[in-house]
Amino acid sequence: AQSVTQLGSHVSVSEGALVLLRCNYSSSVPPYLFWYVQYPNQGLQLLLKYTTGATLVKGINGFEAEFKKSETSFHLTKPSAHMSDAAEYFCAVSSYNQGGKLIFGQGTELSVKP
Amino acid sequence: SAVISQKPSRDICQRGTSLTIQCQVDSQVTMMFWYRQQPGQSLTLIATANQGSEATYESGFVIDKFPISRPNLTFSTLTVSNMSPEDSSIYLCSVGQTSTEAFFGQGTRLTVV
Numbered sequence: 139a140q141s142v143t144q145l146g147s148h149v150s151v152s153e154g155a156l157v158l159l160r161c162n163y164s165s166s167v168p169p170y171l172f173w174y175v176q177y178p179n180q181g182l183q184l185l186l187k188y189t190t191g192a193t194l195v196k197g198i199n200g201f202e203a204e205f206k207k208s209e210t211s212f213h214l215t216k217p218s219a220h221m222s223d224a225a226e227y228f229c230a231v232s233s234y235n236q237g238g239k240l241i242f243g244q245g246t247e248l249s250v251k252p
Numbered sequence: 253s254a255v256i257s258q259k260p261s262r263d264i265c266q267r268g269t270s271l272t273i274q275c276q277v278d279s280q281v282t283m284m285f286w287y288r289q290q291p292g293q294s295l296t297l298i299a300t301a302n303q304g305s306e307a308t309y310e311s312g313f314v315i316d317k318f319p320i321s322r323p324n325l326t327f328s329t330l331t332v333s334n335m336s337p338e339d340s341s342i343y344l345c346s347v348g349q350t351s352t353e354a355f356f357g358q359g360t361r362l363t364v365v
Contacts, residue, residue, distance in 0.1 A: 170351060172354070237282075238283040238349075239300065
């Protein structure tokens with residue numbers, strides 16, 4: 139079985155500050171890990187993903203995440219927050235044998251203060 | 253990537269009625285999925301839409317309530333039957349060619365009154 143836990147349902151940062159959104163997973167097989175962003179009244183947009191290979195993954199809009207197997211984590215970071223980053227962020231897990239089915243975390247709402 | 257069109261984008265329906273949501277993809281895809289996002293909640297997988305056979309439902313979801321069709325590799329429908337206010341959610345279609353990708357439609361915002 140697989141599961142995802144996102145620590146913090148709401149994170150608030152100041153514009154220009156570091157963004158850190160936490161994601162821990164549980165998986166009995168090698169995981170595929172994803173971060174999606176959902177802007178108000180919109181669908182989900184893929185930010186980045188880890189499947190195999192390099193553990194530090196770079197995505198769109200300056201975001202990156204590092205897969206740490208020993209910590210079962212896949213935290214999302216961005217060095218400098220922008221007002222346009224305010225949105226809901228979802229971490230999700232899958233694996234080679236899931237055929238594209240995703241298990242989502244609870245989501246983290248990111249607010250960016252001017 | 254894949255371009256996914258969902259119709260309708262939103263609807264307000266009377267309780268006891270049914271709504272059919274369409275998902276059209278611009279290319280043939282192997283996997284199609286339907287998710288539900290209840291207000292303020294995360295996404296929960298309803299079912300996998302299998303081409304040419306019955307959908308595979310997740311625990312807590314049944315065919316009588318959420319019948320799904322998938323007549324070909326680019327199209328699927330999800331029907332929400334005998335709706336109640338608890339069915340008010342965003343319903344999202346997702347597609348992927350492999351286990352390493354999943355793309356989402358814009359979703360259908362359903363309000364049941």
